[in-house]
Amino acid sequence: MDITLARTFLEVSASGSFISAAERLHLTQTAVSARIRTLEEQLGRRLFVRNKAGARLTTAGERFVQHATTLVQVWEQARQHVALPPGREEGVSLGGELSLWHPLLADWLIWMHRACPDIALRAEVDSPMRLLDRVHEGSLDIAVLYNPPQRPDLISELLVEERLVMVTTAPDGAMNPAQYVFVDWGPSFAANHQAAFPELSNPPVSISLGPLALTYLLSVGGSGYFRIGTAQPFLADGRLRLVKDAPEFSWSAYAVYARRQEGHVIERVRHGLRAVATAYDEPQHGDDIGSRPTVRGGKQRKGANRRG
Structure with missing residues (x-):
């Protein structure tokens, strides 16, 4: 059996949609449908029931999932070896x-x-x-x-486990909503950030990459969340300050x-x-400005163990 058929089957099974599977495989929906039809003809069984909600595995399809997974695993291991x-x-x-x-x-x-x-x-x-x-x-x-x-x-x-802290370039250590930079640290952070700062739900600037956000912040000023290890050199030399009483979020x-x-x-x-x-996990040098983490479990703490 063609391994691409097994891969396509697993993509449709995982996404529950021929459309989503086509997007992830960079194929047309017609191509995905043709592959599944070929696989069903080879097995002599219908594998999916298609409806408005997407694609649902039949009983035969459910039985085939483990076999398809094993086929792909064995092929990849053989190919790499x-x-x-x-x-x-x-x-x-x-x-x-x-x-x-x-x-x-x-x-x-x-x-x-x-x-x-x-x-x-x-x-x-x-x-x-x-x-x-x-x-x-x-x-x-x-x-x-x-x-x-x-x-x-x-x-x-x-x-690695660290903390996300709110820092600012303001000399008084205050956060100005008009200069706030929202950094996308993932969905858990976004949910907890919304709960902690509903007034910042529409920030003037949103950036999805930590290094870019920090470069921007240090150049034009403002406030935002960054890894404590990344921020530490800038806290030490006075270019950044911790925002008092801002909640912290864990990073992992x-x-x-x-x-x-x-x-x-x-x-x-x-x-x-x-x-x-x-x-x-140790504090980074000033030219090493970190990456995009996601908070672990959405935990946050008030004013815990401030550094710098």
Whole structure:
């Protein structure tokens, strides 16, 4: 059976929609429908019931999910093993959210180059849900994500936990709503931010990337939320100040991998991630201005353990 048929089936199953699956696979809806029809003809069973709400698995479709997953996993493992370049004994693939690559995952690549020269590396950037799906299906060995949802078949290992704090360029340490910069630290942060600051629901400036937001803030002035480690050098030299009594939100990044992947190669990868995360968790230099985290569990604290 063509592996692309199994992949397409899993995409439709995961999204519950032929339209969504087509978007994620960068195909037309007609192409997705044709693949599913071909698969159904090969199996001699109908796999989906299509309705206004999307696509629902039939009983046969539900039985086929695990088989399709296994097919894709075995193929990916075989492909990666056969395709190893000369001089490399093992291979590993790692994916991460875009803004996690600097500096955390870039430092991990350098660490792997120095400590594990016998391992071939494949590094990718993708959306959080797509990364989780790919770890589940076996086309990716490990993913590094902010606050990933729990899945029974995946292990989430905490790498870094820090705080998001509100800082300002104002000499008096006050937050001026007219100069507030909303930084997109993910849906949990957005929900808690809305609850804590309903008056800032329509900020004058919204930026989705932490480094860009900090560069903007330091250039034109204002207030916003950033990692305490990122803000620390600027708090120390007086360019930023903590906003008094502003709530703080926890920050966390995790390594996610499948239970079947527990082995010596994944352990070496995890060791490298933990090694660079330990350094990453420390306050950064002024030119190292962080990345986009998501708060863990939506926790927030009032005035706890201020630093700087």
